[in-house]
Amino acid sequence: GAGVSQTPSNKVTEKGKYVELRCDPISGHTALYWYRQSLGQGPEFLIYFQGTGAADDSGLPNDRFFAVRPEGSVSTLKIQRTERGDSAVYLCASSLTPGREWDNEQFFGPGTRLTVL
Amino acid sequence: GESVGLHLPTLSVQEGDNSIINCAYSNSASDYFIWYKQESGKGPQFIIDIRSNMDKRQGQRVTVLLNKTVKHLSLQIAATQPGDSAVYFCAENRANNAGNMLTFGGGTRLMVKP
Numbered sequence: 001g002a003g004v005s006q007t008p009s010n011k012v013t014e015k016g017k018y019v020e021l022r023c024d025p026i027s028g029h030t031a032l033y034w035y036r037q038s039l040g041q042g043p044e045f046l047i048y049f050q051g052t053g054a055a056d057d058s059g060l061p062n063d064r065f066f067a068v069r070p071e072g073s074v075s076t077l078k079i080q081r082t083e084r085g086d087s088a089v090y091l092c093a094s095s096l097t098p099g100r101e102w103d104n105e106q107f108f109g110p111g112t113r114l115t116v117l
Numbered sequence: 118g119e120s121v122g123l124h125l126p127t128l129s130v131q132e133g134d135n136s137i138i139n140c141a142y143s144n145s146a147s148d149y150f151i152w153y154k155q156e157s158g159k160g161p162q163f164i165i166d167i168r169s170n171m172d173k174r175q176g177q178r179v180t181v182l183l184n185k186t187v188k189h190l191s192l193q194i195a196a197t198q199p200g201d202s203a204v205y206f207c208a209e210n211r212a213n214n215a216g217n218m219l220t221f222g223g224g225t226r227l228m229v230k231p
Binding site: 043045056 | 125153158159160161162163166206208217218219220221222223224
């Protein structure tokens with residue numbers, strides 16, 4: 001079956017521009033997560049959705065970052081006034097439930113590589 | 118695409134040998150740990166997980182060991198194959214999280230020599 005998909009796979013933008021990154025989770029997964037991965041580092045948590053609501057956005061670095069999931073499925077990560085330091089791979093993951101039980105695996109998408117010139 | 122983790126610690130092993138990748142965690146409140154494998158240009162892929170009430174868990178060719186006393190995790194891969202070459206991350210899920218947000222370690226690159 002289809003896994004988590006993310007579009008675009010690569011995005012190059014200029015400093016100060018606005019970008020949107022899209023995540024299509026696995027069908028039926030209620031929990032959706034966004035992470036950011038800088039070169040040479042592990043992914044860092046940004047925001048978590050349970051259904052349509054953002055249950056935890058404590059990882060968003062500042063108010064230039066915002067994410068939505070209006071229908072509880074597809075999510076969009078939005079970055080305003082991009083800065084060079086925003087360059088990274090943005091990963092999306094989904095899981096069947098948000099709980100911490102056994103086998104509640106987070107399935108990751110391939111990521112969107114964002115480059116801010 | 119560009120490789121993940123150009124500046125990561127690297128473990129180089131011969132094909133067929135066993136590999137051991139180590140990870141230290143800092144939060145004693147963490148009670149759920151996962152190992153992920155990440156190949157270049159792809160997202161992390163789940164390998165195996167373990168809860169803090171266990172000290173060992175085995176999967177297919179992989180074993181995770183947890184030492185809570187020194188806050189240390191290890192991933193053992195038996196009979197390492199070229200397809201195991203990737204960057205490996207440990208991740209922890211802290212006990213006070215309502216959801217399943219993960220905190221990842223810095224990663225280790227595994228290179229398997231044929």
